[in-house]
């Protein structure tokens with residue numbers, strides 16, 4: 257359960273070799289400016305590293321930004337690892353560049369939401385707050 | 395007939411008076427009837443823009459700074475005849491799947507009229523991993539072409555006449571290996587290396603700042619660049635061993651001044667490193683090449699290209715004491731700005747790109763890639779690239795803009811902006827000198843911070859509607875139809891085919907001799923003064939894989955890890 261007073265904790269990550277980090281840094285900053293507790297895990301991380309770090313840091317949200325096109329295999333691995341490690345209480349939110357049909361599939365696989373190109377700062381903050389609230393209600 | 399010299403002191407005095415009168419009368423009346431849309435007008439880089447420019451704005455510019463095309467300081471273009479003698483090279487990027495897939499794309503684009511080749515590699519190739527490495531998971535052949543061994547490289551350029559068409563290779567930390575493979579493949583086909591035309595990007599310093607492809611720490615990585623420049627100066631004299639790139643600095647967030655200042659600061663560092671080994675600047679500078687973006691701010695971009703050439707010429711001559719004109723002449727490849735292209739109303743990307751391409755031509759580019767209308771979807775389809783080629787052909791062959799060299803030369807506004815831009819670049823170069831040079835600035839994350847800040851400000855301006863992005867924050871269509879084209883698909887069979895060739899090469903080669911070469915490479919790597927290129931050539935010819943070569947050097951130098959700042 258999320259205590260209302262505690263700030264939301266988000267870990268922003270990039271997976272695999274994708275170096276497009278303009279977006280992830282903007283999202284991290286937008287969230288920080290909105291009073292959310294943000295960690296940015298940096299570039300070139302494997303799904304194992306990211307999932308382990310998210311558990312250690314006890315985050316509410318694992319934000320994954322991908323523009324490399326490798327989102328289907330990489331998100332698949334992250335979700336499998338979260339399940340394996342009994343960490344499905346961590347909400348996964350994705351963003352970046354991906355086609356509509358993949359977004360639908362990723363949501364079916366368990367990604368809470370996906371925010372793509374040209375999402376505004378307000379939309380990003382609202383989405384993070386919403387998915388955390390939905391999780392706490394569940 | 396009387397000759398009116400507009401720059402005579404008496405004429406300028408008269409003009410000053412005329413200008414003051416105009417401000418007091420025509421302008422004041424007009425502003426009273428209808429104010430202007432903004433209180434202040436600025437370029438994207440923040441340079442204040444005047445309402446109108448007059449001879450007064452350029453009277454102080456030394457005429458020799460403007461000069462003539464093909465003459466120091468090359469403001470008006472690197473060559474005297476420019477497009478009248480030789481159109482710019484139409485050079486579209488290709489790269490996906492296995493070497494055969496990309497080779498087929500090259501041939502399609504050549505048939506459509508492209509006059510140069512440009513290659514994008516997949517992430518494992520860019521980052522120094524073989525296709526079967528765990529970090530390559532999901533990425534083989536996806537964002538570019540997969541290259542593991544010399545055999546891939548041979549397939550990539552199969553049937554392409556390297557004496558007729560020049561090849562550009564977008565490759566950075568592994569540039570020394572890809573260069574060695576490319577030269578070896580060409581030699582096997584009987585080409586004389588000294589006649590090969592081509593370019594590798596190999597600009598590692600901008601990787602740490604902008605494109606984020608790296609393997610080793612900064613210093614040994616710069617050494618590899620130095621080794622490649624010096625080796626190429628001796629063995630492949632017509633090849634450009636580096637394309638110092640502002641494009642990525644801009645696309646990660648930097649403004650036009652950052653783009654040019656960082657680029658030239660990086661050039662200074664590379665030159666200094668080469669000089670430390672006793673080479674004179676004129677021995678290698680003629681083959682240093684550059685790569686810029688052309689963003690949407692039309693006149694700023696034109697001024698940028700002109701100012702970049704001028705600053706560079708001055709730096710090479712005054713700071714390094716070069717004597718050859720070829721050393722001072724900045725030659726540039728230009729790509730239109732992918733960051734300006736949108737998914738909503740994606741067809742309008744064609745118009746954006748055409749306007750940016752025109753600015754690049756008016757700015758004097760030597761070579762160009764125009765982006766596809768499908769830029770915001772995935773890597774481009776063949777159809778999108780053909781339209782992009784047609785855009786360049788329209789400019790080159792239908793508009794007649796190519797008949798006049800530097801047609802905006804002498805424009806009060808463009809000359810004034812060019813000079814102001816130059817001053818801003820020199821200011822920033824001084825700042826970088828004060829920090830101890832570009833290598834130190836990169837290690838300290840100074841440029842990274844500037845780019846992240848500028849990117850964030852851009853995002854906020856966009857969100858507030860101060861920076862118009864049509865289809866996104868203006869003229870938005872709520873019920874846009876889904877895309878009516880099929881974006882480029884990823885072929886799931888790519889990995890299997892890639893591994894089949896990789897495994898065959900590993901099985902057929904003499905692995906013991908590969909290992910012996912790699913051991914020797916490790917020893918050479920420990921001696922800063924030695925050049926790693928000869929042993930790299932040996933390694934690729936013995937069919938060492940790209941990943942094995944990188945692993946050998948990783949074991950000596952360690953790896954780079956970025957401090958995650960935001």
Ligand code: B12
Pocket residue numbers: 273274275276277278279280282283318319320321322323324325326349350351352353371372373374375376380383489514515516517536537538564604605606607641642645646732733734735736768769770771772773774
């Ligand atoms: C800028 C850019 C670059 C820059 C990147 C600079 C940097 N360090 O970030 C440079 C020039 C270096 C570059 C290089 C390459 N690029 Co590039 N690049 C782009 C471009 C033009 C824009 C991306 C961008 O930064 N947008 C601005 C940011 C702010 O938007 P964003 O990341 O989408 O983030 C927003 C939202 O998505 C959301 N968001 C993002 N993540 C998250 C996460 C969460 C949790 C949430 C809630 C929200 C969220 O919030 C942000 C704000 O709205 C795109 C095409 C396009 N127009 O989209 C191609 C593109 C992504 N690149 C591409 C390619 C192929 C490459 C290269 C591999 C080319 C090559 N082979 O050499 C290299 C690889 C670089 C690397 N190391 O990975 C392809 C990817 C193809 C694919 N996925 O199928 C694209 C689509 C271009 C194309 N059509 O070919 N690129």
